[in-house]
Amino acid sequence: MNKMLIAAVVVAAGAGGYWYSQQSTQVSAGDNPVLSYVPADTPIFSAQLQPFPIKSYINSLSEAYRQYPIDAFDELEQDLEQENDARAQFFVSLMKSYMASMKDGSTFIQTFGLAENIRSYFYTLGAMPVVKVDIDNPDAFWALLDKAEVESGFTHTKAYLKGVDYRSYRLTDATEQDQIDWVFAVHDGLLISTLSTSFSEATLLETAFGVTPIDNSIVDAHIIEDIINKYGFTNEGISYINHKEIVTALTTTDGNQLAGQLSKLFEMSKEDPFAELKTPACQQELSTIADNWPRTVAGYDLLEITDKESNIGFRAVIESQNQVLLNAYQKLRGYIPAYTQDIENSVFTLGVGIDTNQMVPSLNAIWDDMLTPEYQCAPLEAMQAQMSQQSPGMLGMFTGMANGVKGVAVSLIDYKISDDIDNPQLESLDAVMTLSADNPSMLFNLAKPFVPELGNVQLPVNGDAIDLNSIIPMPPEMNFKAKMAIKGNHLVIFAGNKGEAIANSLATEPVVNNGLMVMSADYMKMFKPLLTFIELTGEPVPEGLEAVKDYDMRVKMSLDVDQKGFEVDSLSNSRSTE
Structure with a gap:
């Protein structure tokens, strides 16, 4: 596993990367108030719905895995000092604190103010990322940010919104017309991190903080329960990427929240890089493709975590409705x-x-299926024209020898x-x-x-x-x-x-x-x-x-395909240093 996954749980996207399972009781998304603020049209979602033993997990890793070179950021810090980039120095300070905290599980949770077992969530409000993590000691996290501010000279602005106090860190230059801020807040026992911009909807930050409800949430759409039931994942959590919502965002101007945000951005920049996809032909044809490949979903089949050893079984499925x-x-x-x-x-x-006996007929069937639609959408038409110049039939000679x-x-x-x-x-x-x-x-x-x-x-x-x-x-x-x-x-x-x-x-x-x-x-x-x-x-x-x-x-990864789509199955086993 990548070391940065642990940092992502606390600092950035990827907070829902791990789930812990010790029971098989049914989980209802409606019982979780956080999910009622997640829109059903979110393109990306990952949630840890039951507490994950973050302290034990870190202890279960080999000591070498938790160690970082002392001079890992020396050269970068020297360059930043010359450039006088306070924002980058702030990020480096946070990363150095993270690296030091990986000494053991207790140091990690104390550094970030977390409990021994945490829930976490990552999703987007259109294009706006939102990370939420259970927090036990907010003062420890604020102290961590204060330390980074002292070391970098990068300071925050205090603000208040509908009962929520938060910190705002300006990421753009003061001279720029449009501003982007990195926001941190603690509300209802959750550490919340998101972005706020001068050009986003006024209610977006309120929704991210969980103080302004939305009309159609992930709970209303029963998305979580449907995925768990369909693929047999453990009930503690799931992740998914919604291809259909992404296609809608790229081919329309207001088909979903992401589409509206992108349209506003393109209007501000006076250039739409996806303009050729917004023709009626592209909208229809890309939508049909997305219907055939609607989502990539993921969940866990095995999670056994102790201070000495961890076993994590993870499975991802690229859904397909194209039976041919x-x-x-x-x-x-x-x-x-x-x-x-x-x-x-x-x-x-x-x-x-x-x-090998099935290679040529199978590839021919795949080729024919992809060349059968007479695409009118320019990018799809160009791709199809290029494919038509090739043929899998040349593999016949090879497969004949490997009969x-x-x-x-x-x-x-x-x-x-x-x-x-x-x-x-x-x-x-x-x-x-x-x-x-x-x-x-x-x-x-x-x-x-x-x-x-x-x-x-x-x-x-x-x-x-x-x-x-x-x-x-x-x-x-x-x-x-x-x-x-x-x-x-x-x-x-x-x-x-x-x-x-x-x-x-x-x-x-x-x-x-x-x-x-x-x-x-x-x-x-x-x-x-x-x-x-x-x-x-x-x-x-x-x-x-x-x-x-x-x-x-030890790690293992396998690839297979069934009637539901392509399946990537992985298993990792890690043991602490004796």
């Missing part, structure tokens, strides 16, 4: 072996599932590098690589002309392995024995006892179309042996990789 394309992409799905799913006992894995292939995969299970500086070598290697197909023996024979060393090699059909080292000589410093075998429907190359065990297990593993792609990595296992060896040789460690070797973190 979805059927075509589903036919492309191939086979991904079970061993690629194990993030606890591997260094790195990659699996790609593609049914019956269902997928390829590789796993680096373990490796060790000797600590002998005078004689560096790979001490041991456990790995496996597979090509899964209807008839792997036939594919092996087809590949022989391209690898002369394999010309006289005959692979036993009974699954016995042959020694590759005697056929393809390895450098002496590569201290491992590679073997090749056909195990069921899999052509396998493996090394080490662990690699052999996986190869043998494949003999009875059926080849089924179960996905498109999966990738995983264990940061500590991947980088620690290599970087330790670099240090022993006296060579400088590449910048940015020094701390990675101590990240006790």
